[in-house]
Amino acid sequence: DIFIGVDANKKSAYQGEQITVYFTLYSRLDLVNLSYKKDAEFKNAWVETIFEATRLQPRVVTIGGKRYYAFPIKTVAAFQLMPGYVTVEPMELKCVVQYPPRSFFDFGRRAEIIARSKPLKIKVLSLPEAGKPDGFAGAVGRFSFSLKADRDTLSVGDALGITVRVSGAGNIETITLPQPQFPQDFEVFDKKEKVTKDVKGEQIIGTKTAEYVVVPHSEGEFIIPPVEFSYFNPRTRKYVKLLSDSIRIVVGPGKGVSVVGPVGRSRIVAVGGDIEFIKPDALRLTVGRLSLPNGLRALWFIPIEILAILGAYAYRLRYERMLKDIKRIKASRAFKEAQRKLSGVRRAKDAAQALSAIYDAIFQFIAAKLGIEAGAVIFDEAAAKLMEKGVPEETIEGLRDALDKIHSSRFAPAGEHCDVVELSEKVREYLKTIDETFGRT
Structure with a gap:
């Protein structure tokens, strides 16, 4: 059955x-x-x-x-x-x-x-061997492909962004992206890959990108050659080869920086998405006319760090007090908010929407009274806490019965739902009893 x-x-x-x-x-x-x-x-x-x-x-x-x-x-x-x-x-x-x-x-x-x-x-x-392109890496579906630079002119030592992108419908997650061939004078930093996916008409679609940061170390005109990407189209049962455009990059002289040979990773740091130079051999820092060793200068920041820690602690205490105040306010307004939700039952467009409103009213009311998130409410655990507060057992069992009716009606055929208006009125009385019980404690 x-x-x-x-x-x-x-x-x-x-x-x-x-x-x-x-x-x-x-x-x-x-x-x-x-x-x-x-x-x-x-x-x-x-x-x-x-x-x-x-x-x-x-x-x-x-x-x-x-x-x-x-x-x-x-x-x-x-x-x-x-x-x-x-x-x-x-x-x-x-x-x-x-x-x-x-x-x-x-x-x-x-x-x-x-x-x-x-x-x-x-x-x-198995994918057919006939016509399989050199460098085919297993992409199956229908895709587009591109190779782009974030600009075409820059100075020696500036950072350049290069993006390889594949978009389309198919096994986007498992695709291996081809790698561009960069000029010898370009220093290449670690790439970052990203995948975004969606569903369109039961078909998985998406985009996979590889982002490179490169830094040129000499002047001149450079060409990043075209990159080839191939995939197998199961509808046509044929392989498709796509070729990106080449990228022309013009590198001018650095801005006040004389670069002799590779800069090296030790002299470049990433700040957000940019590349900046640092001087690892600097031993002294100058403030006005006073020159101090780095170690002594660091002592100036100790009082600031202590103040920062004390400030953070004070902020946390204030935040915790504010959180308690918010919970107390939510608890005091819980029944009023539940009444507002239950009053919407008569205006619901169908029984499913009405039952959902009753369900939300119950759990959001309990969550506010117990000071927890609505999504974290487990009814049996909440029932035990309500009984500790002195809520009558028949009230708790009434709510349990109401939730059973809601669950049963969710799976019932159209036209066989319970009387949602009558159920909402019963729930209103149960919540009122709980609210009055909390008011006496």
Whole structure:
């Protein structure tokens, strides 16, 4: 009566080509709660999540003549790194279900069921050898490529930024970017790589960049030659070669600096994104007409450092007091804020939005009263703290029952939600009781 269906947009794909895999939960029973026991496993693959359900939106389907509720659970993009037959290992979900009553005197029962998907086999094809360009590094998809400099004229000793960029749809994360060939008189510093990714129509798209900082050590006109990038297009089943433009750089004389031979890394420091010179052999610093050794001059800063430490400590004390004041203010306004949220239930466009408002009102109220973040509230732990404050047990159990109804309604088909207005009024009374209890302590 309950199982996970798994399907892919293709049964075979090239090495490095995107395979989109869909996981859907099918159930003939009423779902009360749902959680992962084991996620699906992809071996030798780069995997990106395209969709993962936070609220289950069912649709009705017929399978083998039987009516099921279908809940999309997860959609992932997998890029297999090795050729051959691969198996997507099963996903397992812990499902709390409500069985219908069997007689007038039977109220039904709840049970936990483990739903599993079947293993999914996919054939991964090797990339063809015919037509493979020299220097091909495994890019599969559809891409654009560029080589850019942040300027074309500079002085000796200035820093120059060079960017290699690949953009498009495909295995952007695993792409190896080609390296430019820099002139011999250019000192090259460590590159910085960056990847940005997004999803467009279930397709992983993105950009990968490599940023170089180089420093020329002599005057003249220099050429950074074109760089080649190649990829395999699985749609056309052909390799594509892209060639960047060359870069012409004109280097003029340094500004008041005579450079003889390489400057060396020990004399350059990075400040933010720029390059500046330092003088490691400077032994003395001059202030006005007074010249002091560096060691003595450092003593001048000791009182400043002590003042800075004392100032930071005073600021922290003030910040902690302010934080306590904020928590106290939030606690005093918690019920008023909860009432405002609950009053929006009648204006909600649908039951799902109304239930979400009630849920938020409960947890944000509890968080404010206990002085914690709403996202950190675990109801059982919060219930114990509320009882320590003297909140009646029936009030806490009433809130627990309200949360159970919210969870049950999340998975119910359209038109089968609980009475959200009645539920919001009950929650309002429970929160009012808690607020009054805190007011007496």
